[in-house]
Amino acid sequence: MARVAINVDHVATIRQARLSAEPDPVTAAALAELAGAHGIVVHLREDRRHIQDRDVQVLRRTVKTRLNLEMASTEEMVQVALEIKPDVVTLVPEKRRELTTEGGLDVVLLEKSLRETIRTLHNGGIAVSLFINADPGQIRAAHRLEVEYVEIHTGMFADADSYTKRQEEYDRIVTAARLARELELGVHAGHGVDYRNIAMLRNVGEIQEFSIGHSVIARAVLVGMERAVREMIALVNG
Ligand code: PXP
Numbered sequence: 001m002a003r004v005a006i007n008v009d010h011v012a013t014i015r016q017a018r019l020s021a022e023p024d025p026v027t028a029a030a031l032a033e034l035a036g037a038h039g040i041v042v043h044l045r046e047d048r049r050h051i052q053d054r055d056v057q058v059l060r061r062t063v064k065t066r067l068n069l070e071m072a073s074t075e076e077m078v079q080v081a082l083e084i085k086p087d088v089v090t091l092v093p094e095k096r097r098e099l100t101t102e103g104g105l106d107v108v109l110l111e112k113s114l115r116e117t118i119r120t121l122h123n124g125g126i127a128v129s130l131f132i133n134a135d136p137g138q139i140r141a142a143h144r145l146e147v148e149y150v151e152i153h154t155g156m157f158a159d160a161d162s163y164t165k166r167q168e169e170y171d172r173i174v175t176a177a178r179l180a181r182e183l184e185l186g187v188h189a190g191h192g193v194d195y196r197n198i199a200m201l202r203n204v205g206e207i208q209e210f211s212i213g214h215s216v217i218a219r220a221v222l223v224g225m226e227r228a229v230r231e232m233i234a235l236v237n238g
Pocket of ligand 1: 007009090131151189193213215
């Protein structure tokens with residue numbers, strides 16, 4: 001059975017719309033854990049558009065499962081991570097003008113600079129995951145960097161507008177996940193996973209953890225956090 005890690009960024013998005021104190025992503029994380037989530041994910045962006053430094057600090061003290069901090073590979077963020085000490089850092093590419101993370105990290109191109117960041121995080125006792133496209137070259141580069149996990153980008157699969165395209169993207173995910181497991185990397189997957197497409201993705205047995213945000217928070221707004229999380233976990237379990 002794959003684990004389900006819940007990304008609570010969009011609870012903070014609602015709060016920041018009014019620059020107020022509610023709703024609190026810390027409370028949402030606690031409810032997600034009560035509903036059975038196996039981990040909590042937050043993305044501390046350079047522009048602090050949703051999650052704030054305070055959120056990550058409080059979550060570090062309150063999350064009982066695993067705290068996964070998504071962040072860009074910058075000096076500022078590495079310092080934050082070393083202070084907070086999340087269980088896992090997921091390194092993601094970040095552009096100021098994007099609505100959400102758009103593509104995977106180009107680990108092949110950035111191998112040299114990522115090596116430095118990864119070494120610093122490892123020295124701080126933090127496991128590292130790299131968010132990458134479902135591409136064998138990227139998986140091999142991640143393996144060379146000796147990270148613990150890769151997170152395979154499922155966004156192209158989720159956005160596919162035809163059956164053929166979706167099947168192609170699915171096959172890419174399967175091939176990448178198999179290679180990652182052969183290389184003894186832990187395999188996470190995420191982006192665009194929802195209550196419908198999980199039916200197909202959950203068949204990729206190599207995926208050990210799904211990282212899910214938007215679809216669960218969107219449903220939680222209407223039916224409540226615990227129900228939204230429980231329904232997703234039930235679907236992941238088939
Ligand atoms: N994984 C990564 C690396 C992400 O950047 C995001 C979006 O914050 C997610 C997973 C979750 O994607 P979604 O919100 O589409 O479920």
